[in-house]
Amino acid sequence: MRSLFSGNVISIESYVSMKEFPVDIEFYLEAIHFAGLSLDKEKTWHLLERLAKSDKNILILGETGTGKDVLARKIHAWSERKEGPFVAINCASIPADLFEAELFGFSKGAFTGAYREKTGLLEMAEKGTAFLDEIGELPLSLQAKLLRVIENRTFRRLGEVRDRYCQARFIFATNKDLKTAVKTGQFRLDLYYRLSPVQVHIDPLRFHLHLLPRLIQSIIEKENRTQALNKKITAEALQKLMTYDFPGNIRELINILERAMLLSEDDLIRAEDIQFDINFFQKNRPRNLSADRLRVVLEACRWNKTEAARKIGTSRRHLYRLLQKYNLDCFI
Structure with a gap:
């Protein structure tokens, strides 16, 4: 299995043994949406x-x-x-x-x-x-x-x-x-x-935080295939995720990673790109997004307004304001 972890090299096996899974790992992840x-x-x-x-x-x-x-x-x-x-x-x-x-x-x-x-x-x-x-x-x-x-x-x-x-x-x-x-x-x-x-x-994700490296790799692989990307996550970013308890469970983890992949400047997801939902609005308000970064999000979402608003953590109404601010509303 090709590792998607960068920076200090991380071995998946150092975090979780494949023997812990009662069924085939890919089947398990597909069956219950990576957690459960x-x-x-x-x-x-x-x-x-x-x-x-x-x-x-x-x-x-x-x-x-x-x-x-x-x-x-x-x-x-x-x-x-x-x-x-x-x-x-x-x-x-x-x-x-x-x-x-x-x-x-x-x-x-x-x-x-x-x-x-x-x-x-x-x-x-x-x-x-x-x-x-x-x-x-x-x-x-x-x-x-x-x-x-x-x-x-x-x-x-x-x-x-x-x-x-x-x-x-x-x-x-x-x-x-x-x-x-x-x-x-x-x-x-x-x-x-x-x-x-x-x-x-179904268990909450915080009961199985030792699975995070494998879950993160699966989510990034899927997003890389869907968006034709080649993103990897650094050891520091992974460690930041390992210290969080994910009150929104696997759905929140997916949102955090999708957002980090969209907003990271290059092919590396760094610790500063990991923004938890609980404090995303305080530290990364959508109004602070640049026009170029907003366009990247919109293109990744194929200009779907609902999906783009979800990715950046705002409402459709506020997204419209941003589009008007940056003269991007003509593309919708």
Whole structure:
């Protein structure tokens, strides 16, 4: 494996032994987005493979940024339903008053503005997998409706009187402590038991900081291929990353490295290029970016404004101001 570490030469093996991984390293990294399941749990992988072959509900627990959605997709890919659709439903992003219509669909004339029928997300997941992310954010009023679907495997479109059969397999995920939510009355106990005949816990990245050199190398390799770059990271930059606890987990690590690769002046990522999200706004405000550096970011993002704003840690509105300031808005 070609090393991407520069400066003082660093041996990957000095940080982590390949024997620690229960499965092939590349498969492991792909499967759970470079982080996750405790590495001493080889049995977990066999269990997940067995679960994937069944239709049992699975509840994936883990902090924000640990890769719960990636693991859900991998379970779907292992399953007998892999040829069917994988429909991701973020329970926190759908307004409560629209949730039923989005989940179950509606018939023509069901309500004002329903000029034609609409297939719901559950029907779209037919013979595939319905992944309900952020299930802990679902309001109590909607929890009862979801419970009925899970228990009876039936639902009704809004405006219809006949039941439709739900053929989707359910995977749920949350970063909330559902047991505590049950105790405080925020989550139904009966729904909790229906969600979680099997629970899978994904570790936060800070539990496996010894893996950082290998994870960093994988992320840099991927970004080098995608952006046609040849970046390497210095020993000092790696050491700086090793002292951080990554509250945003692997998602934060990826953001930090992508940003460092975009903003580094040459092919070396140095310690000063590593800007942690927690203090990025204080030390590297987007307004201090030069016009040339902003253009580099935009070109790397193929002039995608949303992606460019994310890379430099600002909002789309503020990015527009920067574009106008440097007379770059004509290129958008």
